[in-house]
Amino acid sequence: MTAEHVPSDEPRPSRGRGFASFLRDIVVIVVVAVVISVLIKTFVVRSFYIPSASMEDTLMTGDRILVDELTVRWNEYDRGDVVVFEDPGGWLPSSAQSGPENPIAAGADWVLRAVGLAPDGDDHLVKRIIGLPGDHVECCNAVGQVEVNGVGVDELSYLRLPDGSSLASADDFDVTVPEDAIWVMGDNRNRSQDSRYHAQQPGGGFVPLENVVGRVVLLTWPFDRFGPFHGGRDAFVGVPSARDE
Known part of the structure; x- marks a missing residue:
């Protein structure tokens, strides 16, 4: 004799309710991923592309880089570091900062940049730190070098100069870097609108440290050059601090 099957009083979940639960989980996962991406971009690393030839041959037009925003909060910048910074004011043409004219395209671009899926670049600059706060920077000495705190700097390992x-x-210059600022120059010296060319502006060509996003640490594109980014600190090894000059 078989036992009689007694129907359960518990209602079975409907397919609609199961799909709603699945959709809710997907939304939560996406929101958490977006929040994490934004936090990483804001405090840890940030992606940029190189829009011009001012840093060739160190960084080529179209290269993609990662910038370290985290460790520089307690490790100070060094001479020779390649950094990304926000326009101090008047360094970039207004067209470079206007972004897409189509509001839908502008919104999509903002979202992709916010979560780190699209690299920044148009409204930022990338240059090499030549002078730190308090440094006396001048050019050129008898052999054509930049001098920092009275010591000539051999930059030929990374400079792109005209033949011969x-x-x-x-252009000659002679400046003392104010506190909380840096003096920067591009490696492609004759094609870089850097600190030298903005000396007549209110900021004197100096970049406030608060405008610096971070230090370039990784080249991510093209793949055949993928790897850690090594700056030019070695060129400045013999340079004394401004306090010791």
Whole structure:
């Protein structure tokens, strides 16, 4: 004799309710992923692309880089570091900062940049730190070098200069970097609108440290050059601090 089957009084979940639960889980996962992405971009690393030739041959037009925003909060910047910074004011043409004119495209671009899926670049600049706060920077000495705190800097390992030229700058300058600022120059010296060319502006060509996003640490594109980014600190090994000058 078989036992009589007694129907359960518990209602079975409907397919609609199961799909709603699945959809809710997907939304939660996406929201958490977006929040984590935004936090990483804001405090840890950030992606940029190189929009110009000012840093060639160190960084080529179209290269993709990762910038360290975290460790520089307690490890200070060094001379020779390649950094990304926000326009101090008037360094970029207004067209470079306007972004897409289509509001839908602008919104999509903002979202992708916010979560780190699209690299920044148009409204930022990338240059090499030549002078730190308090440094006396001038050019050029008898052999065509930039001098920092009275010591000539051999930059030929990374500079791109015209054939036959050994001048680190075609324009002379003599500045003392104010506190909380840096003096920056591009490696492609004759094609870089850097600190030298903004000396007549209110900021004097100096970049406030608060404008610096971080230090370039990784080249992510193209793949055949993928790897850790090594700056040019070695060129500044013999330079004394401004306090010791």
